[in-house]
Amino acid sequence: MLPTLAAPRALLALVALALLLVLAPALPDGAGRAAAATATPGPAATAPTDVEGETLRVRVRTSEGEDVPGAAVTATGAGADPVTGTTGDDGVAELVVPGAGSYEVQLDVDTLEGPAAGLVPRQNPVQRDVTAGSANNYVFQVAEEGAEQAAAGGVSAGQVAQLVANGLRYGLIIALAAIGLSLVFGTTGLTNFAHGELITFGAIATYFLNVGAGIPFLLAAPLAVVAGAAAGYANDRLLWRPLRRRGTGLVAMMIVSIGLALLLRYFFLYLFGGSTQTYAEYQGQRGLDLGLFTLRPIDLISMVIAAVVLVVVGLVLVRTRLGKATRAVSDNPALAAASGIDVNRVILVVWVAGAALAALSGVLLGLAQQVQYQMGFQILLLVFAAVTLGGLGTAFGAMVGALVIGVFLEVSTIIVPTELRNVGALLVLILVLLVRPQGILGRASRIG
């Protein structure tokens, strides 16, 4: 991507997003869309590439989610010659096998190079059924040898510690996003389905500033958080305050927020493309061995930043006049207004701070995973689960709920397949509503 083109593009993107403009500015087509082959769920499902036989896409990546190029993979079927391929820059090798059937897929570990050198997959070789007319994918996830033994030898203390650490990392990110959602609900009664897009905004703004405009990550991230705060300001001043003044009902506002979410999500897709990207820096860090678990240095720093921010938010809420006013409005807006609190100003502050925290959550989520146009939407239901678990409308409940959800998600993978862990969290959400709808820290009141 050319910096000369990209800098105005990034600025345009920020301005446009912050002001919620509908019509997009003239943006040159970026290189971002070139790699659109990465998995984007949606109507455009992978069509079978029927050259001759069936295509088996084998992907090699590290447990940190980094693609490994230059690895040799072989597929051997019954009564057929072995088919060999080498992974490209995207870590994918396409093996064209003679037809549908069962194949043994093997990764040649000696060909692993660079950061992947010396790593091994959990299972090698594997049996894989190739079916006709559908996408046949297999991912070799390579990790250090010790990780493999831990996985093979059942649940070890180290594995649990590692999952708890990962869960805390995830939970802290969810907590940052959950505070804004919960406080907006508490002060205005709005269930904001567009909150996920504020998370995505943080990550995408950082990406454009960092990769597009070439600003160092450490500068780009705070700028993105500031832009997120501006987006929150625009949200309240341009949309929600006028709606409140009109006396629009809560259900109607909820549906408006769904419309806003769709508008923003497809705008992000329009700007960013459907591919998955990473920031320019802090990629491919090796994990630090901290005794019971390993974490990348960048993850540790993220966790510390998130924890510090959460503590500061907590102190502000408890100690300052503004924080007390916020909690008073959350409790009972009419009474707060009667006792001289400027309710609209408190709500505006909640929007600005909540959106900034959501943007920070997006920045950190982009570091922990990758940047993608619907990352916020995908995490939104977990944020809802955290907020509901902690008690809708309470900031501290949202923090506790988020940490519980994060740790629960990761630790549940001991029993549940990883791909189904979100199902567990969503089931918890429904069960909490059934048993204790006011949440862990919420006060019992009639909500039905």
Place this chain on the structure above:
Amino acid sequence: MDWSSILSNAARSAIGLETVIYALAAIGLNVQFGYAGLLNFGQAAFVAVGAYGLAITVTVLGLPFWLGVVVGLLGAVLLAVLLGIPTLRLRADYLAIATIAAAEIVRLTVRSATLREQTGGSSGLSGFAEGFYALSPLEQGRSYGFGPWVFSARLAWILLVGWVLIALCCTVVFLLMRSPWGRVLKGIREDEDAVRSLGKNVYAYKMQALVIGGVIGALAGFVFGIGRASVQPDLYGTELTFFIYTVLLLGGAARVLGPVVGAAVFWVALVLIENVLIQAVGAGFIPSAVMDSTQVGQVRFMLVGLALMLLMIFRPQGIFGDRRELAIDAR
């Protein structure tokens, strides 16, 4: 700009497959949201249960087509009851969050690799629709219709059945809503406590509305699955629910024909916008720096989001609705 092809595509979409699917799903949602005031954000799950019930029964279990239909309908009833028991006593916004979570649970479960043998994982299932097309009295290889509405025999058959289903569902909704049962339901929407104080079992009425709406949603799932001759889990995501809401609010909630008109208008508008934009991009009226042909789809969904916002703010009763009838969140 080839206006004749643009207009004929738009005209076809007025009665096309998508319109039938969205109309049926929105009729079901209308019973739940429009008449009973239930904020069901999991309608996509009912559509998915219908489609997957049929697909799994026929493709995986090898049972006949009609049994698949029965399984799909029973699945929708079961889902409604399971979903209703914990959530129907909750306030509207809690119900919304719980139903949207349930819909995601359904989608994540059917797309998981663990259940690949049963549900086909992320690539879904196919090969269950032939039982339906075998029932067709239309002659294969011919095309049916007139003007811009000329369809192949297969498509004509599913459209015919789909529109008959829409007519049936609309009739059922019309009759239900002018019955005493329907009046109680509308009463619940307006003031739950008043109805409860008259000695009605509000919970049971809500549950019945959820089941009826869910079953109609499953019918939409049958048309969805059969029309595409396959099911894929990611087509049944939360966005499907949001689009169904847009359709319902466009046509007018709490009106019998609202969902049908809404679906037709929604798809005609989408197809019109898409075709005009694609041709404008192709002819160079819109510079490729602003938009290329892959971005047309994204722009039109941005417009859907904007339309949903504006509708809800300025005309919540939709095209046909009656503002007095639909006092969304009077409580």
